[in-house]
Amino acid sequence: MEKQIHNYIDKKTEGIIIKKLRTAGCVFAENEARLLISEAQTLDKLTDMVEQRVTGLPLEHIIGWADFCGIRIEVEQGVFIPRxxxxxxxxxxxxxxxxxxxxxxxxxxxxxxxxxxxxxxxxxxxxxxxxxxxxxxxxxxxxxxxxxxxxxxxxxxxxxxxxxxxxxxxxxxxxxxxxxxxxxxxxxxxxxxxxxxxxxxxxxxxxxxxxxxxxxxxxxxxxxxxxxxxxxxxxxxxxxxxxxxxxxxxxxxxxxxxxxxxxxxxxxxxxxxxxxxxx
Structure with a gap:
């Protein structure tokens, strides 16, 4: 079983991800970086998720869920994201x-x-x-x-x-x-x-x-x-x-x-x- 990698990502790597997201126009780059890191199972998966976000794919479609009224709502790609x-x-x-x-x-x-x-x-x-x-x-x-x-x-x-x-x-x-x-x-x-x-x-x-x-x-x-x-x-x-x-x-x-x-x-x-x- 693959282990989540958030405990193994150092501040430097996190900073690189934040900078990449911010350059792509992500207003909440810090929060998004933390979410992507916490949801990734492998370094390769994290890299892929960051690239998807940079190209414009909504964060919720990438991680598969959205926070709504304190509930974790599952969201598949293409589906309207609760606002x-x-x-x-x-x-x-x-x-x-x-x-x-x-x-x-x-x-x-x-x-x-x-x-x-x-x-x-x-x-x-x-x-x-x-x-x-x-x-x-x-x-x-x-x-x-x-x-x-x-x-x-x-x-x-x-x-x-x-x-x-x-x-x-x-x-x-x-x-x-x-x-x-x-x-x-x-x-x-x-x-x-x-x-x-x-x-x-x-x-x-x-x-x-x-x-x-x-x-x-x-x-x-x-x-x-x-x-x-x-x-x-x-x-x-x-x-x-x-x-x-x-x-x-x-x-x-x-x-x-x-x-x-x-x-x-x-x-x-x-x-x-x-x-x-x-x-």
């Missing part, structure tokens, strides 16, 4: 749920949101879907411990119909980057993450509209739909939820630069699209 800002989505959803809640995570990616919610809330009935087979594989690995039920398919389509009108909390970190803005994303995203996880259509709202349009079929009375969006798109996202029978509220976290719109199920469509802002 720190999405921890705000978890926080907002956790506030609205209780142990035993039925929670559905749409566009689940690695399953990070569902896993984090199960850890924070306690025992929940967790369901998750994603259209990408590799993401589904990751999500199953990441939510197995929490009893997650992960399905491959488009949004609600693969969910069991027994969940109709029973879901307490729907969370959706659906793609919301406008198509024309994909080319402006950092190289790590646009080159190494699948476009289906990023592209939200012309205005970035296409998937959000589809999520909202069927929400009432699944939500329990007084159930909630939480959608991560951008600060710029927040009003439009709120309007979409209101047009589909949800009472929207915009929440924003300055520290994480994160925005979540929370829609509460109401008895009829709120055509006036009134919503409240909270910070």
């Amino acid at each position: 720190p800002r999405t921890e705000f989505l978890v926080k907002q959803a956790a506030f609205l749920a209780t142990p035993g809640s039925i929670i559905v995570d749409l566009c689940c990616g690695t399953g990070a949101v569902g896993a984090a919610l199960a850890k924070v809330i306690g025992p929940i009935e967790l369901y998750a879907t994603d259209i990408d087979p590799t993401s589904v594989k990751c999500a199953r690995q990441n939510t197995t411990f929490f009893g997650g039920n992960v399905y491959e398919g488009d949004l609600y389509h693969p969910l069991p119909s027994a969940l109709h009108n029973r879901v307490d909390v729907l969370v959706a970190n659906a793609p919301y980057v406008p198509t024309d803005s994909i080319e402006l994303l950092p190289q790590e995203a646009r080159k190494y993450e699948k476009r289906v996880a990023l592209d939200g259509g012309m205005e970035g709202l296409d998937v959000q509209k589809r999520v909202a349009s069927e929400a009432l079929i699944w939500l329990a009375p007084r159930g909630y739909l939480l959608v991560e969006t951008s600060h710029k798109q927040a009003f439009q996202t709120a309007e979409i939820l209101a047009q589909n029978g949800l009472n929207p509220k915009v929440t924003h976290c300055v520290e994480l630069d994160a925005t979540v719109v929370i829609g509460t199920r109401i008895s009829r469509v709120n055509k006036a699209c009134k919503y409240h802002k909270s910070h």
